[in-house]
Amino acid sequence: MSILEVKDLRVSFHTYAGKVQAVRGVSFSVDKGKTLAIVGESGCGKSVTVQTIMKLTPTPPAFIEEGSILYEGTDIVGYSEKQMQKLRGKEFSMIFQDPMTSLNPTMRVGRQINENILKHMTLSSKEATKRTMEMMRLVGIANPEINMLRYPHTYSGGMRQRIMIAMGMAANPKILFADEPTTALDVTTQSQILDLINDLKKQFQMAVVLITHNLGVVARMADSVAVMYAGKVVETGTAREVFYEPKHPYTWGLLNSIPDTANMNGNRELPAIPGTPPDLFAPPKGCAFAARCPYAMKACIKAQPEETCLSDTHKVSCHLLDPRAPKVEPYHVKRQKTE
Amino acid sequence: MKRYIAKRLVISVITIWALATFSFFLLKTLPGNPFQTEQLLKPEIQEKMMSYYGLDKPYFEQYLTYMGNLLHGDMGYSFKYTNRSVWDIIMQTFPISADLGLRSLAIGYPVGLLLGTIAARRRGKKADYLCVLISVLGVSVPNFVIGSLLQWVFGVKTGLLPIAQWKGFSYSILPTITLSIATIASLTRTMRASMLEVENQDYMKTAKAKGLGEKEIVWRHQLRNAMIPIVTGLGPAVATTLMGSFIVEQLFSIPGIGKHFTESVQALDYTMVLGLTIFFGVFLVAANFIVDILYGIIDPRIRITD
Ligand SMILES: Nc1ncnc2c1ncn2[C@@H]1O[C@H](COP(=O)(O)OP(=O)(O)O)[C@@H](O)[C@H]1O
Ligand code: SF4
Ligand SMILES: [Mg+2]
Numbered sequence: 001m002s003i004l005e006v007k008d009l010r011v012s013f014h015t016y017a018g019k020v021q022a023v024r025g026v027s028f029s030v031d032k033g034k035t036l037a038i039v040g041e042s043g044c045g046k047s048v049t050v051q052t053i054m055k056l057t058p059t060p061p062a063f064i065e066e067g068s069i070l071y072e073g074t075d076i077v078g079y080s081e082k083q084m085q086k087l088r089g090k091e092f093s094m095i096f097q098d099p100m101t102s103l104n105p106t107m108r109v110g111r112q113i114n115e116n117i118l119k120h121m122t123l124s125s126k127e128a129t130k131r132t133m134e135m136m137r138l139v140g141i142a143n144p145e146i147n148m149l150r151y152p153h154t155y156s157g158g159m160r161q162r163i164m165i166a167m168g169m170a171a172n173p174k175i176l177f178a179d180e181p182t183t184a185l186d187v188t189t190q191s192q193i194l195d196l197i198n199d200l201k202k203q204f205q206m207a208v209v210l211i212t213h214n215l216g217v218v219a220r221m222a223d224s225v226a227v228m229y230a231g232k233v234v235e236t237g238t239a240r241e242v243f244y245e246p247k248h249p250y251t252w253g254l255l256n257s258i259p260d261t262a263n264m265n266g267n268r269e270l271p272a273i274p275g276t277p278p279d280l281f282a283p284p285k286g287c288a289f290a291a292r293c294p295y296a297m298k299a300c301i302k303a304q305p306e307e308t309c310l311s312d313t314h315k316v317s318c319h320l321l322d323p324r325a326p327k328v329e330p331y332h333v334k335r336q337k338t339e
Numbered sequence: 340m341k342r343y344i345a346k347r348l349v350i351s352v353i354t355i356w357a358l359a360t361f362s363f364f365l366l367k368t369l370p371g372n373p374f375q376t377e378q379l380l381k382p383e384i385q386e387k388m389m390s391y392y393g394l395d396k397p398y399f400e401q402y403l404t405y406m407g408n409l410l411h412g413d414m415g416y417s418f419k420y421t422n423r424s425v426w427d428i429i430m431q432t433f434p435i436s437a438d439l440g441l442r443s444l445a446i447g448y449p450v451g452l453l454l455g456t457i458a459a460r461r462r463g464k465k466a467d468y469l470c471v472l473i474s475v476l477g478v479s480v481p482n483f484v485i486g487s488l489l490q491w492v493f494g495v496k497t498g499l500l501p502i503a504q505w506k507g508f509s510y511s512i513l514p515t516i517t518l519s520i521a522t523i524a525s526l527t528r529t530m531r532a533s534m535l536e537v538e539n540q541d542y543m544k545t546a547k548a549k550g551l552g553e554k555e556i557v558w559r560h561q562l563r564n565a566m567i568p569i570v571t572g573l574g575p576a577v578a579t580t581l582m583g584s585f586i587v588e589q590l591f592s593i594p595g596i597g598k599h600f601t602e603s604v605q606a607l608d609y610t611m612v613l614g615l616t617i618f619f620g621v622f623l624v625a626a627n628f629i630v631d632i633l634y635g636i637i638d639p640r641i642r643i644t645d
Contacts, residue, residue: 056544056547056548081553084550085550085551085552086550087550088547088548088550089548089549089550090550092548093548093549094548096541096544096545098541101540101541102541102544102545103542104542104545104546104560105542105564105638105639105640106563106564106567106637106638106639107559107560107563115549115559116549116550119549119550119551119555120550151639151640153640164545167545167549
């Protein structure tokens with residue numbers, strides 16, 4: 001059962017230079033207690049998408065032009081700021097990319113966690129402090145009595161990310177958005193943080209929306225995957241479908257450039273596919289990937305590809321899936337057995 | 340902490356010594372002597388006076404004498420105000436300037452912080468433009484123009500307030516306002532910029548993502564961080580304001596220290612200039628020291644732990 005369903009979401013930034021169409025029709029759904037990974041090159045609209053769901057991007061400049069965001073069946077697009085405040089931190093939480101800058105430097109970490117608890121749970125301040133300490137233990141910080149009195153700058157990046165997680169988890173949210181939560185950390189720490197998120201997800205039956213650059217992370221964490229390109233989801237499906245039966249040339253490109261020596265825990269950035277993404281001030285009429293796609297046809301330049309459903313879960317937007325299109329060989333995709 | 344204080348003390352002493360030495364020799368490079376200006380004394384008498392005060396001795400000898408006396412807390416006598424010691428004059432004029440300065444800070448800081456905060460919260464709206472306008476005017480219109488204007492409106496035209504001298508509360512109103520305008524203007528600008536800078540920090544997004552309301556975000560997360568640059572500038576700002584403003588004191592005929600500072604330079608009143616410089620130096624060093632400790636209270640990252 002899906003807890004969150006995003007349908008045809010369009011978000012633009014109204015700037016002096018014009019309208020940046022950052023998100024141009026994104027649809028995906030997240031199941032209760034499952035992990036959805038969103039992958040794609042930098043600038044393709046991943047952060048804007050999840051921040052729009054929590055309405056964290058200020059309006060102006062960001063405007064939701066179209067679409068719906070169904071949380072437990074209710075469309076929250078029209079929610080007021082007051083209504084959103086009840087959802088943020090309570091139903092949804094978010095962990096950001098850079099733990100060095102996402103904690104308030106002038107507030108003790110315990111208080112930063114405590115703030116969340118007091119806001120969303122009806123607890124006395126004593127009980128809230130107790131819960132703060134529980135949360136710190138839960139994310140692996142020993143001696144919370146002392147450690148909650150420390151300031152963020154006295155912690156390492158990995159520990160700060162743990163504190164962010166404790167803060168996010170404090171009011172038992174149903175969905176955790178993690179926007180590249182390990183990109184700024186070293187490899188060992190990355191692995192520990194991902195394990196922690198995975199454990200908590202299982203323990204608390206929480207859905208996770210994980211944005212990442214790292215396909216190894218996707219393989220290890222995700223139940224389903226959405227591949228984004230230039231503000232659109234070009235392919236989405238279960239992790240199995242996207243990894244083993246990818247159908248979109250962009251997905252092929254991503255998977256293809258996993259190095260041979262890949263072990264799925266390594267720290268790899270998304271590979272560079274030749275060329276650059278289109279200008280989002282004036283996106284092309286046809287397929288946005290056409291300029292970089294080795295299979296581009298006339299139809300690709302003329303019109304945007306429609307979404308084709310290959311299964312209940314597997315959806316791809318590419319003209320190659322049109323029955324009239326030539327059958328092409330996916331370029332060599334090296335697959336690795338993953339658990 | 341003890342080690343830190345000891346270190347700071349040593350550095351402070353060296354700073355003051357360097358200041359005194361530098362000022363001493365710099366003053367000697369100015370042409371003329373303290374007895375030239377006043378009552379057109381004959382050259383022979385001027386020379387007599389010079390030797391009486393020891394000013395004909397080699398500079399280095401004069402310097403040693405001065406520093407020796409200074410070590411005993413003796414800053415000598417003024418040349419201009421005969422029979423009055425420099426310390427006497429400081430003790431008589433400084434409290435007045437400090438009083439006026441404190442009053443203007445007590446108004447200027449809260450008002451400036453408030454206007455800066457309002458401007459940032461209402462960015463791009465009318466209230467913002469108004470605050471920016473106030474701050475631009477306050478910075479660019481000179482003190483004496485504002486002061487004269489106030490004197491004209493409240494004194495000459497309406498007769499509501501006294502426009503000169505220092506004899507009680509009503510006398511302090513106009514000079515206090517005049518002096519506080521500059522503080523208000525610069526603080527509004529600094530606070531506005533600082534609030535906007537903090538607004539873009541990642542932790543502000545974290546605070547929003549927690550479901551906090553706007554007021555909670557501003558009060559708990561934004562203001563304190565935005566105050567950091569303000570606290571940094573507090574030391575010099577307080578010190579300079581308490582040391583008096585020549586212009587405002589002149590304009591309102593207030594017998595403060597700022598007026599003496601400028602007058603003593605014009606009169607080449609060596610001991611007076613040196614004494615005031617050293618006094619100001621000590622004051623500034625002390626103010627900065629206190630602020631550095633305060634700074635640690637507001638920003639835990641630079642709290643002194645050593
Ligand atoms: N505040 C903003 N103003 C204008 N454009 C923005 C703003 N924030 C993001 N964008 C644009 O939105 C697009 C998507 O950004 P983002 O979601 O951050 O990408 P990513 O997939 O790397 O997370 C980018 O092309 C960026 O230029
Ligand atoms: S629609 Fe055409 S250009 Fe776009 S990915 Fe498919 S084949 Fe390539
Ligand atoms: Mg991003």
